Amino acid sequence: MDELIDIVDAQGNPTGQSELKSVIHTKGLYHHTAHIWFYTAEGDILLSQRSAEKAICPLMWDVSVAGHIDAGESPEQGAIRETLEEISLSISETALNKIGVFECFQDYDSGIKDYEFHNTFIAELKVALSELVPQQGEVEALKLVTVNEFQHLINTIGNNGNHFVPSNKEYYEFVLQNIIQISKS
Numbered sequence: 001m002d003e004l005i006d007i008v009d010a011q012g013n014p015t016g017q018s019e020l021k022s023v024i025h026t027k028g029l030y031h032h033t034a035h036i037w038f039y040t041a042e043g044d045i046l047l048s049q050r051s052a053e054k055a056i057c058p059l060m061w062d063v064s065v066a067g068h069i070d071a072g073e074s075p076e077q078g079a080i081r082e083t084l085e086e087i088s089l090s091i092s093e094t095a096l097n098k099i100g101v102f103e104c105f106q107d108y109d110s111g112i113k114d115y116e117f118h119n120t121f122i123a124e125l126k127v128a129l130s131e132l133v134p135q136q137g138e139v140e141a142l143k144l145v146t147v148n149e150f151q152h153l154i155n156t157i158g159n160n161g162n163h164f165v166p167s168n169k170e171y172y173e174f175v176l177q178n179i180i181q182i183s184k185s
Contacts, residue, residue: 002020002022005019005020005021006018006069006071007019007030007031008030026112030115030117031068031116032069032116033067033118034069034078035065035066035118036065036066038123038125039122040124043146044146046064047063047163048061049139050140051140053137055110060162060165061143061163066086067085087132088133098119099120099174102174103116120175122179147176147180150176
């Protein structure tokens with residue numbers, strides 16, 4: 001889907017312009033995305049496997065839910081919409097705990113220039129994994145991993161099969177620490 005996305009400057013500030021996602025990825029224009037990491041009361045973390053159809057990192061296991069923030073949307077609105085689209089889960093804005101905005105500027109061999117600001121949230125998953133429905137073409141599969149398994153995936157990044165983008169190690173460590181902190185409170 002080629003949605004309309006707001007363009008931002010190199011510091012993440014709105015420019016007042018919007019463009020199609022395909023153009024943004026061709027020209028390397030800065031833009032915002034929403035990342036939502038779900039954790040359970042038992043301390044497990046939801047991972048999503050990117051569809052085999054994805055142009056970037058197909059079949060990679062990564063963030064629970066992620067997607068571009070559409071033109072005119074707030075990061076929270078984008079997070080809520082993406083969660084419903086990708087895993088058929090309705091959440092409210094009050095369920096989202098924003099932990100930061102992270103730069104992720106990547107050039108891919110395919111020619112895609114993906115210069116994103118990840119607006120990152122954590123939220124408690126209050127339904128069973130079996131109730132989630134992966135969006136065809138976006139999400140291949142879903143699984144829960146323990147905090148220890150998540151830490152092992154970070155520690156073995158680049159050598160653990162198709163889990164996690166190696167250049168984002170600090171990001172994953174930050175996410176894990178925030179999940180540990182909030183799940184203890």
